[in-house]
Amino acid sequence: MRYFFTDDAATGTSSISHIQRRAVWIALAFILQAISTTDFNGLFPFAKAFSSFLPTPLILASFIAIWMALRPSSPHRKEKQEKQTQTTTLFQRLILIVTFGFAIGGSVMMIMGVVQSVSPPRLTNDGTSLDTNAAMLLLEGRNPYTDSNMLDLARKFHILPDWTTPLRSGQFANRLDYPTLTELMSVLDTDLKAKTAPEFESKVSYPALSFLTLVPFTIFKNYNVLSFYMLSYLVLIGVALKMVRPGLRPWVLLLSLANVPMWSSTIGGNLDVFNTLLLVLTWLLRDKRWWSAVCLGLAIATKQIAWYFIPFYIIMVLRNYGLKEALYRTTIAGAVGLAINLPFILWNAHAWLAGIMAPIADPMFPLGVGIINLSTSHLLPYFSTKVYTVLEGLGMIASLIWYWRICKKRPEAAMLLAVLPLFFAWRSLPSYFYCVAYPVFVLMSSRRTRRSLPAGASAQTI
Secondary structure, eight states, X not given: OTTTSOOOOSHHHHHHHHHHHHHHHHHHHHHHHHHHTSOHHHHOGGGHHHHHHTHHHHHHHHHHHHXXXXXXXXXXXXXXXXXXXXXXXHHHHHHHHHHHHHHHHHHHHHHHHXXXXXXXXXXXXXXXXXXXXXXXXHXXXXXXXXXXXXXXXXXXXXXXXXXXXXXXXXXXXXXXXXXXXXXXXXXXXXXXXXXXXXXXXXXXXXXTHHHXXXXXXXXXXXXXXHHHHHHHHHXXXXXXXXXXXXXXXXXXXXXXXXXXXXXXXXXXXXXXXXXXXHHHHHHHTTTBHHXXXXXXXXXXXXXXXXXXXXXXXXXXXXXXXXXHHHHHHHXXXXXXXXXXXXXXXXXXXXHHHHHHTHXXXXXXXXXXXXTTHHHHTTSSOOOOHHHHHHHHHHHHHHHHHHHHHHTTTOGGGHHHHXXXXXXXXXXXXXXXXXXXXXHHHHHHHBGGGGOOOOTTOOOBOO
């Protein structure tokens, strides 16, 4: 226990002991998210609607746990915490013990990921398959945004039907309930024979850096790109170990292993892992104008979820460094993101725009662990997509106001607040939320997060 809970409450270690106790809440968030992935329908087949809904309150509870780790301390609470740093509660010890159990599971998943990285390719989601195929098309001199085709992917990578993204068109038109595996198999088989697949997403749906990073693999005809996502997570862990104070490194290492949901995303070849690395670097390097802005620009050029972080970054820079610095950095980040995508915009602007807007514009099925789960589990009827859009917008406004108030003391809160509005969206996939808790702790533990510069101060440029 002495490696995870510092008993000395002196000035030099007080902040470390506080963060060690905040780490307990991060660990609890991991546990809740891992439990949310359980097949509750198999455990409670007699209450299908209830069991289908269970992931939603678990994800919401994980948000509360993350916020408990984040919330700024009032003077009264801070004084109380100072007195508690010499003792460790039963709750904290129990969570630490359970976290060690999850770390064993995470270690097994890490080993599986390493083994799969050197095994024959097995792409388990259509996003990674589309990106890998896009890199292959690019090397052939073809435009990935115009020549991508799901049927080619199904033949090339042997994609299973449940690894696709079905659309509410063709044989799935005029329905809202997600197709069953049997329906997906039947329709995909029919489409393969008919040589057209209106029921499945075929577009490259991410900005260009999502597949440009995979070009080196396709050059050497290595289509197992899992090693790239594994490396992204391992680099994130390495950065965390380097940036945090020594007294917090045991927690950083333990939480990196116990983060079962993020390991699941990683070995599934999820692009969010690489995107998360770039966003963490953006906030870690916030004292350095160019490095921070370039990392944000790279994230913008990778996946659309990074776009949600732009206003939070502007607020953070504005509140800490002034308006002029915010304009500089926004311009740099926008220029980097645009430069990477510009060749494809000039190649075919309409196809590029249709691709990156596909998650919003294409008729996708409602899905996720947010409030939409109330409807997909049939506890509530489906509402118009406009209702979820309005709720998501209101959630974003509330998050921005919230961040404006706390960003000086808790700049890392952006990792949670930026994705929180997606809980109210038409599609609130769990992968959106799995990469939140660990970055929050990394930024919270970093020596940089304790630095505060006066508003209007110039950022260092290197």
